[in-house]
Amino acid sequence: MRAKGSAMSPADVDSPVTEPPEYSVAAATSLQERRPNTLKHGDTFAVFDHNGDAYSGSGSPEGLFHRDTRHLSHLAVTINGARPLLLSSTLRDDNATLTCDLTNPDFVDDSGALALPHDSIHLRRSRFLWNGTCYERILVRNFHERPQQIEIRLAFAADFADLFEVRGKQRKQRGQMHPATAKRGEVHLSYTGLDGQKRTTRLGFDPPPLRLSATEAVYEIGLAPGQSRTLFLEINCQREPAITIGHRSFFFALRDARRALRTSSGRAASIVSSNEVFNEVVQRSISDLYMLITDTNEGPYPYAGIPWFSTVFGRDAIITAIETLWLDPEIARGVLAHLAANQATDFDPLSDAEPGKILHEVRFGEMAELREVPFRRYYGSVDSTPLFVMLAGQYLQRTGDASTIRTIWPNIEAALKWIDVHGDRDGDGFVEYGRRTEEGLANQGWKDSHDSIFHADGMLARGPIAIAEVQAYVYGAWEAASRMLRVLGHEDRAVEFSRRADDLRHRFDAVFFDAELGTYVLALDGDKQPCRVRSSNAGHALLTGLAIPERAEVVAKTLMSGASFSGWGIRTIPVTESRYNPMSYHNGSVWPHDNALIALGLARYGFRLHAARIFEGLFAASTYIDLRRLPELFCGFPRQRAQGPTFYPVACIPQAWAAAAPLSLLQSCLGIEFHTKQMQITFDTPYLPGFIEELEIRNLQIGSGSVDVAANRSGTSVVIDVLERRGHVRVVTFA
Known part of the structure; x- marks a missing residue:
């Protein structure tokens, strides 16, 4: 059947569907099983595991995405070649930053003797997104009573998969991956799609690592007892390189990100x-x-x-x-x-x-x-x-x-x-x-x-x-x-x-x-x-x-x-x-x-x-x-x-x-309703569920005014009180 007045359109495809559409999300991996951490700003979002790593196995949504393309599909940190042990993984209450606290497992020497007990080295990874870039600070501290020589290795990769590929859709053909370019402190990974668009991921490291290749950055860090070192990483999704990489870049961007969240919320x-x-x-x-x-x-x-x-x-x-x-x-x-x-x-x-x-x-x-x-x-x-x-x-x-x-x-x-x-x-x-x-x-x-x-x-x-x-x-x-x-x-x-x-x-x-x-x-x-x-x-x-x-x-x-x-x-x-x-x-x-x-x-x-x-x-x-x-x-x-x-x-x-x-x-x-012409907020037969006895709503705006109100349970009824009024705002309660 055709829509009225739409002779340009073909007939409706009106047969029932007997198979799931190809755009559905494949359930190869349970998100609940991994319970990933998520960050987002603008057209960029990231999904990481509790260690702050990303492993892009079959059906995994982990990685850094920008405008529906995965710009980083793998990111993993190791200490002396081993995956760190998770202490905690926490999102700030305002979602501004992800903080992962990690420590070393037990390390044994060639004879099997314990060379470094677990919980001796602390890694704190702090990460956030801002303007198409993922910023990370890695703080490494030695809590052992002896000096330690620590290898920190960051492995990375970018598959530039389309989000629908990540969701499970198969493609017959993909574009061209370009050889990675690495220079002091920077790696560029890039891909040109069949649409002719070149997509680039730039990784910047400060200080520059001891060894840097197309797949990993390696640091050798000597730490005295109680001493710490800080490493900075920027993962940039097809933007002009930042003016600086490191302490100033990290904290200026963090300030701006938190300020923007406070302003909007x-x-x-x-x-x-x-x-x-x-x-x-x-x-x-x-x-x-x-x-x-x-x-x-x-x-x-x-x-x-x-x-x-x-x-x-x-x-x-x-x-x-x-x-x-x-x-x-x-x-x-x-x-x-x-x-x-x-x-x-x-x-x-x-x-x-x-x-x-x-x-x-x-x-x-x-x-x-x-x-x-x-x-x-x-x-x-x-x-x-x-x-x-x-x-x-x-x-x-x-x-x-x-x-x-x-x-x-x-x-x-x-x-x-x-x-x-x-x-x-x-x-x-x-x-x-x-x-x-x-x-x-x-x-x-x-x-x-x-x-x-x-x-x-x-x-x-x-x-x-x-x-x-x-x-x-x-x-x-x-x-x-x-x-x-x-x-x-x-x-x-x-x-x-x-x-x-x-x-x-x-x-x-x-x-x-x-x-x-x-x-x-x-x-x-x-x-x-x-x-x-x-x-x-x-x-x-x-x-x-x-x-x-x-x-x-x-x-x-x-x-x-x-x-x-x-x-x-x-x-x-x-x-x-x-x-x-x-x-x-x-x-x-x-x-x-x-x-x-x-x-x-x-x-x-x-x-x-x-x-x-x-x-x-x-x-x-x-x-x-x-x-x-x-x-x-x-x-x-x-x-x-x-x-x-x-x-x-x-x-x-x-x-x-x-x-x-x-x-x-x-x-x-x-039962909150607004009557702007009368500058009136009404509470129509208000009721509080059993888990709330008292409630305050502050800065409830109407027109050019606002009020702070309190709702308190009184038997089976709720009493609404005005705590503060700014402007000519009326608050009316209907029982």
Whole structure:
């Protein structure tokens, strides 16, 4: 079936997919098994093991990546030829630096006698990223009572693999590796891809090593008792060489990196509670969120996640902005501006582009440039466009910033037209998707696995497919358009969009609600047959207000049933459904962002206790996870007493919309709303989950003012007190 008005586009590829798409992440190695350390700045990220090394075996994401190319695939430090013993590996609370403390193992001489006992030599590796460069300082200290002659060897290599190769995609042909060049203190590794682009990694050492080759640097260090030496390493990803390498370069860059993180995260309201573990969760959420944010020409933009999705994703960033809008609306402004600047203006079947459509994904690697993968600038998501309009409306309501809305209004108009013309492919009033070529994503909602949309008997749905949550987002877009048009002075059009939203609400209820299931069906297939499957997707109808009030209670009951709610959160698919698999990506797992959005919807309809129950489950999960860091998803096995959640092997961590989930859940429980015109912040029937007795939110901004507030439990109620007020801000509580 063709999209209306798109005669230039080929027919939809509407057959069901029976094999996993070639772009899925291969699960050859479990990230949870290695529990790597991650760093990110801008378009550069790094994944290291706990020793600070990188070993790029099969399926391993370790290494230093810049713009979707692995610029360093191997890095390993040895002491006297042996791998050091790990003492500890720690990320700073703000994610600015990784510090690895190491020591020597036992060394024996040729006779078998102990020559140097373990814990005699201490290595402290301090590392961070800044402006396309990985900086490292290695401090070596002798704690033995005798002088020691120590060999420190740094082995390195660069495979210049495209990120999709690292993810498991095979290539028939690669470009040309160039011979390495080494000179005093520097090594250059380079590769020219089939796209004609030369990619270079420059390693700089200070002081220059005793021996330097294309694969390793060797230091011979004599240390008296208590004496230390410091080595500096810079790994530069295709930038001009730094003016200096060493102490000054390291500390100046470190100062700038920390300063930038403080400046960006300083925009957010601060949260402190009576629960110290929850405080750690909040601190890690804020730190991960602002580490993932990249400054684009249009403003701050949260990249989706490390290691597989450290780039621009439309859907992920919009949802992250929605989750954090109450906390830092500048994120939403940056997301709106960047997506507007990259909106599709023409048809391109390979990239699933249509005029007015909002980005799904952007890639910069060799395979994307050659279109071996379609993601160079890819538009294959059905929900990014209505979500874009939704976010614009929410941003205006949160900030009153009509100037930004006027600036991007042509883009909003184009997005609204896409929903009408290309989104509703058959004119039935619902928005459907179907990829234009076999290279595109088969499923184009947030559950984009090949098997995520199916019928009750497990048969995969044939496209074009209208999924439940997209209709909710379209409803939200119509409502947002109506609100924005009123502010812009177009009352007649505002009334029309409001009428359209109301019409969609009643048609959706008539077609999607299934009384026997006790919820909305998952989707309509290409023959307009309902996929009679219970799913978390139905919770998104609560998020935007699409669900008519009389359905809300039964939908909430189904979502919170034992079959759906695992104890940690709501499963994507409950245990009652044919394709339920708690270890799958989308058919039975628990996603923090999905739960956060559902909680916003539950709170919208007055089910704040349900929202608090979700909050408690995800908080409890975080207490079992390193750094209190919620992953992209975890398995949907039921919660067991005194046991933590079961991890998903290749889940990204950190992931922006998962990091933002606890922050969003706090808003859901407290019922925080903003009325900028009246300079009023309301707390509608606030509720605190059982693990929080007291909470303070400082620098909660509205318009030109801000407030500090305290929330304190009083029996079954929560009392909101204003601690400090800056400007003419009113705080109102509704019991």
